Structures are given as C-alpha cells and as structure tokens.
Amino acid sequence: MARNEWPLFEVFIRPKNGLSHKHAGSLHAADARMALENARDVYARRGEGVSLWVVPSAAITASEPADKETFFDPADDKVYRHPTFYDIPPEVKNI
C-alpha cells in the first residue's frame, strides 16, 4: 500500500468557557483546516466543547518518561514552596 498518509494532528477541546483545553485524541487530516472540521465530527458530536485546537503531532516536544525522576525531582525536596512549611501561631487569623 502506498505510504502517503495524511499527517497526524492532536485534538484539544475546551469543554466550556472558563476551563482549559484538554487533550481528546488524535486524527489524520491533509491540513489544519480539515483537521479542525474532522475534529468537530469525530470528537464533538454531542456538545463536548466550545473551542477546538488541532496541533500537528510532530510539533509536540515531550519529556521522556524514563527521565521522569531526574526531570521532576528538583521539585520534590523544596518543601519551602508549600504554605504548610511556614509556622504561624493559630491565633493569627486570615493567613
């Protein structure tokens, strides 16, 4: 079979105003406009959203799952980034 596939796009849907776009899945389309129309038909047949993004899958740079620990552990030992790190007497209110 001829390998002239339409490129892959990732689809993101904003369920309603006030919420962020969320990944819904992917689809193939010849160009971005077709991807948007196909995304409406494939991922939003029942009022799933008020806004759609389509992004060429090839344009996404992702972190490596194998590096998860080294990549994310700088955050693990910084307890002082959390509000509970700081001692405030209980009689102090509204803080």
Added chain:
Amino acid sequence: MYTQGLDVGSDSDRTTAPTGPEERFQARVDAEEKIEPRDWMPDGYRRTLIRQISQHAHSEIVGMLPEGNWITRAPTLRRKVALLAKVQDEGGHGLYLYSAAETLGASRGDLVADLLNGKAKYSSIFNYPTLTWADIGAIGWLVDGAAIMNQVPLCRCSYGPYARAMVRICREESFHQRQGYEIMLALSRGSDAQKRMAQDALDRWWWPSLMMFGPSDGQSAHSAQSMRWKIKRFSNDELRQRFVDATVPQAEFLGLTVPDPDLAFDEATGHYRFGAIDWSEFERVLKGDGPCNRERLEARRKAWDDGAWVREAALAHAKKKDARAQAAAA
C-alpha cells in the same frame, strides 16, 4: 467480543523470561497504575494491544455496513435520523480506536491494509445479513448490549489511551442499545406480522450475539496473559453470563421467546442456564465463511479504492498551499 479473534489459535505471544523492566512493569500494572504511550512496556503487551485495539476499530468500521443497509429504508424520519447518528458514532468509535492503536507505534496505513487484505480480524457478528427492519432493532438491543457488557470493564484497561477511548465509546453506546430496544418494543406491540418479524430477528441474532464474547475460558488462548496485564478484567464466560442474565428478562418484557430450549433460571445460583453454543459456526464465520464475509470486505476495499483520489488530491492541495505560503513569506 469485537476482538474475539484474539482468543482463537495460539501464536507466540509468550513474554520472555522475567527481567528487571518486565517485573517493574508488572508491578506498576498490579498497582493499577496506567501505562502511557511512551512508557516502557513488554513487546507482547504492545503487540497484544495493537491487535486488540485494531480489531476493535475494524469491527466498528465494518459494523457500519449491516446497519447502513437500512438507512434509506428506515420506516420513519425519527428512526432514520437515529440510525444515521448511530452509524456515524460507529465511524467515530473506529477513529478513536485507530488513534489509540497509533499511540503504540502502529501506522494507520498498515492497520487498514491488514483489514483489507484479510490478515486482521473483526467481530464475527458483522458477517450476518440484515434481512428486515427488525434486524436493526435486534442489533441495537443485542449486539450493542453485548458490546457494552464487554466494553465497560475495558474503561479500566491498564493502557491509558485505550481506556480513555473506551470511556467515550461507552458514553455513546447506551443510546445505541436503547434505540434498538425501542424498535423491538414497537414491533412486538404491533401487528402479528410485525411481532413475527421481531421474533425472527431475535431467532437469528441471539446465538451470534452470545458468540461475540469469544470462546469459553478453557479454549481462550490469550485470556490469562491479558488478565495479568489488566487489559482484560473479566473472562469471556463471565461476561457472557452477565449478558444472558441481563437480556432474558428484556426479551420476556417484549413477549418474545429466546431461541434456546435449554434456557432456564437457576434459583440456586440466581443465573440463567443456557444451551451449548455451536462453536463450529463461530470458527467458520471467523475464518471467513460466514454469510457476508466476502461482501463486507469487498465493500471496505471498494470504499478504500474509490477514496484514493480524494486522499491524494487533498494532500496535493495541502502541499501546494504550504509551498505558496512559504514563497509569500520568503
């Protein structure tokens, strides 16, 4: 189920001797952690999922054909819009699933090629013909009912993209089953001829629906490994029993007779006992000798071939527009 071909025959899906990464992987699965596309996974897990998800996708796509047969002849506009929406959903379900399979590194072109050249399987149920309007009711009620029974546990499958696709699919399937049952209800409360039509549809679709769950647990080649990997949550026989238990009272409500002389409610277990399934028919249909196997594949090949110029033209147009945009920017 839609992936029942997995359970037949035995090719080499043995995992290699447990090593470090395999044990860590199994520990993650055992802890109910989801596996995501770029995570390390055993080759057998990846292969099993690609086969299962693509068979499932093919089943959705081929499943559009028997029902599509009745769109132009639906008895009312209400029935027609519902059937159109259902068939469109099935196309959508096929696409969610292909996209889940692609996250495992499979190419869409290869998956489609495997369907068209007969290498990949799809559910045996779609190789039966839809002879009357009542068949559309029976498919929604029984075939989608059986599919839901199987698919609800797949929403908790260990592989994230498959589980998420199944959540969407299950949300949409319940309309399918209800529209089917409503058709059966209208016919079974109609004229004598309509009642006979409903009974005839139940007679023809009952056993093939039970076969959708795949071979008995003892005969099922890949079940144990799939359970260990938490791809599968319940055995074929367990799900089949649940389906029978749920469906028999629905048939009684319709005033129709399930075509099984051995069917009886067992007070002791609280389950229905049912007769032996003709597995030779199942094997025959799965291997390509069902009433409609050739017709279904021909229809898919024709759709693929007839669409070739559209796919090529759209790509050529996109390339031309890109080149123009780049020239303008330069």
